[in-house]
Amino acid sequence: MIIDFAKTLVRDDDEVEVWQDRIDKINNRLCDKYYDSRDNQMLQVGSIGRGTAITKTSDYDVIFKLPREVYNRFDSHENNGQSKLLQEVKEEIRKLYSSTNIKGDVQVVVISFTDGRIELVPGFEQTDGSFKFPDSHGDGSWKTTKPVPEIEKSREMKNQTNGIFNYLCYLMRQWKNHIVFSFKGLLIDTMVCDYLDENDDFRDKSEFDLLKDLFEFLAKQDKERVCWLALGSNQKITNDDGGKFITKAKKALKKFDDEDEEKVLHELFGYKKKETKAASEQFIEDLGYKVDIRYNLKLDCDVSQPGMLSRKLSDFLSSHWKILGGRRLRFYVANARQFYDLGLNVEYYWKVRNVGAEAKRRNCERGQIKRGDKTHEEPTSFNGNHYVECYAVVDDVVVARGRIDVPIDVVKGM
Numbered sequence: 088m089i090i091d092f093a094k095t096l097v098r099d100d101d102e103v104e105v106w107q108d109r110i111d112k113i114n115n116r117l118c119d120k121y122y123d124s125r126d127n128q129m130l131q132v133g134s135i136g137r138g139t140a141i142t143k144t145s146d147y148d149v150i151f152k153l154p155r156e157v158y159n160r161f162d163s164h165e166n167n168g169q170s171k172l173l174q175e176v177k178e179e180i181r182k183l184y185s186s187t188n189i190k191g192d193v194q195v196v197v198i199s200f201t202d203g204r205i206e207l208v209p210g211f212e213q214t215d216g217s218f219k220f221p222d223s224h225g226d227g228s229w230k231t232t233k234p235v236p237e238i239e240k241s242r243e244m245k246n247q248t249n250g251i252f253n254y255l256c257y258l259m260r261q262w263k264n265h266i267v268f269s270f271k272g273l274l275i276d277t278m279v280c281d282y283l284d285e286n287d288d289f290r291d292k293s294e295f296d297l298l299k300d301l302f303e304f305l306a307k308q309d310k311e312r313v314c315w316l317a318l319g320s321n322q323k324i325t326n327d328d329g330g331k332f333i334t335k336a337k338k339a340l341k342k343f344d345d346e347d348e349e350k351v352l353h354e355l356f357g358y359k360k361k362e363t364k365a366a367s368e369q370f371i372e373d374l375g376y377k378v379d380i381r382y383n384l385k386l387d388c389d390v391s392q393p394g395m396l397s398r399k400l401s402d403f404l405s406s407h408w409k410i411l412g413g414r415r416l417r418f419y420v421a422n423a424r425q426f427y428d429l430g431l432n433v434e435y436y437w438k439v440r441n442v443g444a445e446a447k448r449r450n451c452e453r454g455q456i457k458r459g460d461k462t463h464e465e466p467t468s469f470n471g472n473h474y475v476e477c478y479a480v481v482d483d484v485v486v487a488r489g490r491i492d493v494p495i496d497v498v499k500g501m
Contacts, residue, residue, distance in 0.1 A: 088348050089294040092358060093254035096141040096261055106147050109205060113198070116183045117151055117176065128152040130210075132234040134272040137241035139256035145203035145379040145484040150210040150218055150234070151176070158211045158219070162229070169221030169228065176209050188482070192430075194222050194230070199482045203377060208232075233320040237273070240319030244280055251289065255279045255301060258356065262339070263332070264378045265357040267488040270332045273317055273324055278305060278332075280318040298351070299343045305336035328383065368440065368454030377484045382425060384479055384489035389417040400491060409496040414467040416493065418475055423461045426479065431486075436478040437463045443471030467495045 114129045122128070133148030134140035161168035173191035180198060181189050188199040195206045210218035210232075217233045244252035256279050263270035282304040283289055289297055310330035314323040342351050352358035372378055388400035392414050400418075403410060410416075418437075426433045437459045446452045446469065456478070463475070472494050479487035 089258070089298055089352065090251075090254050092352055092356065093257045096257040098140060098142045098144065102142060106203075106205075109198075109200070110147065110149060112183060113149075113180055113205070113207065114151065117179060120179050121153055121157060130234070132208075132238070133206075134256075134260075134276070136234060136238045137276055138245060139241060139253055139260070139272070139276050141257050141260045143377045145377045145482075147203065147205045148208070149205060150208045150220070152212050152218075153209050155211065161221070167223060167227035170223035172209055172221050173223055176207070180207075191223070193224055194220060201483055203484065204482060233322055236319035237276075237317055237322075238319070240280065241276060244283065244318075248283055248289070251297075252279060252283060255283075255298075258298065259301075261356045263335075264380050265355065266335060266339075267380055267384075267490070268331055268335055269328065269381055269383050269487075270335075271324060274315060274332070277315055277318045277324060278308075295343075295346070295348050295351070299340070302336045302340050302343070305332060306340055308333045308336075310334070331383070366452070368452070369438070369456045371436070371438075371456060371478050371485055371488075374456060375483070376478075376480060378488075379484050379486060380488060382479070382487040383422070384477060384487035385421040386418060386475065386477055386489040386491040387421045388419070388475075388491060388493070391415045391417065400493070403494070404492060409494040410467050411496070412467050412469075416465045416467060417462060418465070418477070418491070419462045420477060420479070420489070426487075431481050433486075434480045435459050435461055436480060438476040438478075439463075439465060439473070440476070441469075441471055441473045443469075443473075445469045446471050446473075470496055 110129055110131070114127055115125045118125045118128060128151055130136065130150045130152065131147070132150055133146065135144065135147055157172070161172040164171060170191070173196055177189055177191045177196045180196060181187075184198060190197050195208050198205045198207065208218075208220045210220045212218055213231075216235050217231050219229050219231055222228050222230045241252070256276050259270065259275045259279065260272065263275075279301070282301050285304075286300065289300075292300065308330060310333050312326055312330065314325045316322070317324055339355055342354050349358065389397040390400055390403065390410055391397035400410075400416070420435065423433075435458070436456050438454060438456045440454045441452050449469065451469075463477070465475070472492060474490055474492050476488065476490045478485050
């Protein structure tokens with residue numbers, strides 16, 4: 088059942104064809120400017136290139152290989168030739184997609200479509216197979232990346248494991264999207280590769296035990312580790328969030344205690360929706376948005392009453408208190424600054440879900456998803472262990488998602 092579910096996450100032919108057509112058109116446009124022929128100069132990298140992307144992937148990473156003379160021309164600029172290179176490539180692509188949002192963004196040219204985006208790196212292939220690429224930050228510089236060994240290692244793992252490597256990578260991406268936390272794609276593939284390399288007996292395990300063992304492997308990683316070395320290339324993958332995936336893996340392991348395969352698939356990967364779905368409840372995946380969690384979103388809430396100092400909902404939750412009736416709740420994205428610093432144009436959507444017998448009796452379970460801002464206000468009206476979710480959407484892709492529980496007891500709360 089587990090591998091069968093993983094197979095449902097594979098990109099279908101129609102999806103692949105749409106994106107390949109776009110990449111081919113961009114290749115031809117840039118070849119017309121920089122070459123005498125339209126030979127393919129595009130290298131698909133990232134999870135797409137490694138063959139580990141799942142369906143409805145929103146980011147397609149590519150390197151367009153430029154001739155050496157273009158490097159010499161922009162390297163000779165006195166002031167940030169890297170930025171000028173990105174702008175030149177951007178303007179050339181704009182001739183092809185005049186009404187599409189296209190921008191040069193530090194190291195890449197981003198071409199945004201309604202169903203995702205292509206992140207194109209103008210690159211210069213080196214004699215060792217690595218690529219030099221522009222970084223326009225500050226005064227500008229040239230960086231180096233080594234995607235080819237990562238692609239080759241991924242293909243090798245696919246062949247050696249009869250596809251198990253890919254299926255586990257698909258499942259880990261679905262897990263991070265469903266549970267909602269940031270887990271770098273290259274780190275996912277590296278962890279799966281390391282697990283399989285260290286466990287030669289994986290072929291002898293049941294699908295359930297194989298998945299459980301992978302989570303145990305993740306849970307045993309060192310949260311204090313500075314970086315991991317990428318499969319194939321040994322490029323450094325920095326530990327930017329204190330090994331959040333390790334904490335999540337430890338929690339996930341508890342789901343295996345009942346040895347209920349369907350329950351594990353449901354709770355960790357969203358195998359099927361809960362039967363307790365409210366009549367009016369909506370799910371962000373069903374509203375036409377792709378889900379690709381790239382950032383962590385933290386929610387908190389000010390609990391207030393006229394004439395009294397407000398308190399944080401996080402304080403209530405850590406103390407296992409419930410909220411008294413008659414309070415005002417002001418929910419907010421506690422780490423919204425990260426999106427501003429990254430220059431992202433974020434749209435916020437909110438979902439309020441009331442839970443319990445009283446919510447059902449009043450026909451007020453709610454669950455609709457509505458556009459809002461960084462804050463959202465609600466009253467405390469009736470008992471129940473309710474919850475609120477917030478979705479950060481960029482270019483029709485859910486890039487972050489947060490949830491906070493709201494326990495209310497209108498008589499005995501605080």
